Amino acid sequence: MKVMSEKSGKSMRKRSDKLKGLQVITSQGIKFRHPMKDVHTASMIISGCGWVDTDDGIVLIDTLINKKAAKTTYDKIHEVSKGRIKYIIYTHGHGDHIGGCEVFMADKPEVIASKYLPARLDKYRMLAQHRNRISAQQFDLPEIKMPEKQIARIYSSVIYPTKTFLGEMTFKLGDKTFELHTTRAETDDACWVWIPEINAAFVGDLIIGSFPNIGNPWKPTRFALDWVKALEEVRAKEPEIIFASGAGIMYRDDDVSAVLDANIEAIRNMHDQVIDCINKDIHITEMIHKIQLPDHLKNNPHLAFLYSRPEFFVYNVYRWYHGYFDGNPANLLPRPEKEVMDEIYKIIGDPEKILNSAKDLFDQNQVQLGLQILDILIQADPENINARKLRIRMLKKLGSRDYCLMSRNAWVYFIKKDKKFIRSREKAKTN
Ligand SMILES: [Zn+2]
Incomplete structure (x- = not known):
């Protein structure tokens, strides 16, 4: 897999520093910025x-992840801006936005x-244990x-929208127009906002500052x-910010078209590669290793x-277009x-x-293959401590070269699980 070098990480940070505008950081770690007239952000x-x-x-567009941060931001809003908050727009229903x-x-x-x-919020409530x-x-x-x-108790404080829509919706408030557009992207309930008077687009998680979150192993497509x-x-609007x-x-400035062009080309290119592989009947486990970003995008700082990561992207697009059956009769009703x-x-x-x-x-150095072979033993004999110890080494190796937050955290989670298991068996022996 491609990894972000220290160098590209630094240059990304340098560029974002340039964009901070007037910045205040609170003791809770909330950054308040005033990057242009009439717009403030909290992050x-x-x-x-x-x-x-x-x-x-x-x-107000989005509302932060929790009430503590929201309260600090609420106070800041009323310190620096006039009037009351008349509208809140959710860019989508993920918890860090609502x-x-x-x-x-x-x-x-x-x-x-x-x-x-609203159906997303209902689903979160219904699947709360699973989601934890x-x-x-x-x-x-x-x-x-x-x-x-x-x-x-937690879900009783979730605020459902007071007004919903699908497609496009425009409202005016004072001297500004707010054009809202729903789409299906990271979620089925995404909404991006265009404000023509200031040539600004608020795009929620359509862009996340790195390779787009198209594909999450735990979540629906x-x-x-x-x-x-x-x-x-969004690009057709020619936003300034x-x-x-x-x-x-x-x-x-130049970063607007750079980030849009990079994301658009990456998604289109990889999507089309998956389509091609599906039509050629290439197995999904081959597809995830075969499909890559085009060479000229591999070191793009926006990706x-x-x-x-690309493997998650491929699984995701495949799952959207393809049923569970992989063409092997042994896997139809396994x-x-x-x-x-x-x-x-x-x-x-x-x-042995x-x-x-x-x-x-x-x-x-065929760690993934080794992990799958070892799995025969661990599944058949979960008590085999040597197998657990070897798996810990394998997961550590996978994690040590993994820059992707989701997969890296997964390796760490299962290392902890195996360690806990080994400790529990050692404790049982000494008792
Ligand atoms: Zn999101």
Whole structure:
């Protein structure tokens, strides 16, 4: 896989420094910026929002991830801007964009979102336990099993939109026009905003400052083709400034076309490669290794594999267009994986053979293949401590060269799990 070099990381940081505008950083780590007349932004590590002043009140776009950050931002808004927040626009229903909304409701705003956003919030409530588990893997968080009461309390403060729409919607407030466009992109409820008077686009997570998040191993599919069409619509507006990723990232001058062109070409090119592979009946496990970014985009600073990665992109586009069946009759109605591994294990008949073979592959730097061979042993004999210890070494090796946040966190999560398992068995022995 391509990794971002230290050098390109530094040059990215240098460029974004240039765009900060007047910047204030609070003790909570929230950065307040005033990059242009009538626009302010607030951003923290994984979340951001922006607000636009008009001569008849304020429009807030996204609401940060939690109420604490939202309260600090609410106070800041009323310190530097005039009037009340009359509208809130959700760029989509991810928690880092809607989590702080309750605080801003003190101003009694209209909350506008895609028609599909309420169903997303319902889904999050319905799958709360599952989402806690996968968040632990994706973000390297503690795995918490929440009591139903606590879940109910958390979700009771989620603010649903007061007005929804699909397609295009325009409203005016004071001296500004807000053109809202829904699309399917990272989510099915995405909405990007165009403000013609200031030539500014707020695009939510259509752009995240690195390789686009088209593909997340834990989540339903993203919408690559609609995503790229939305970015092409944004480009057609010829924006002077783009606020992305909840307004935590901004682009102006030459960077606007650079970031749009890079994202558009990457998505179109890789999407079309997947289509070609599907039509040629290439197996998905071959496809994820075969498809790559075009050479001239591989070191593009707007496409570093910091959050997602090409393999996830390929799986994602494949899953959108393709059913689960991979063309192998053995996989049409498969027996449980554990049952199959038990049988293979019995045929091999010797755990040492599997262990040695996996170790050889590891030594030959074929770590992923070794991991899959070792899996026969771990599934058939989960108590095999040597197999667990070898798996820890393999996962550490995979993690050590992995710059993608999602896969790196997954390796770390399963290392911790294996370590915990080994500790529990050692403790049982000494007792
Ligand atoms: Zn998002």
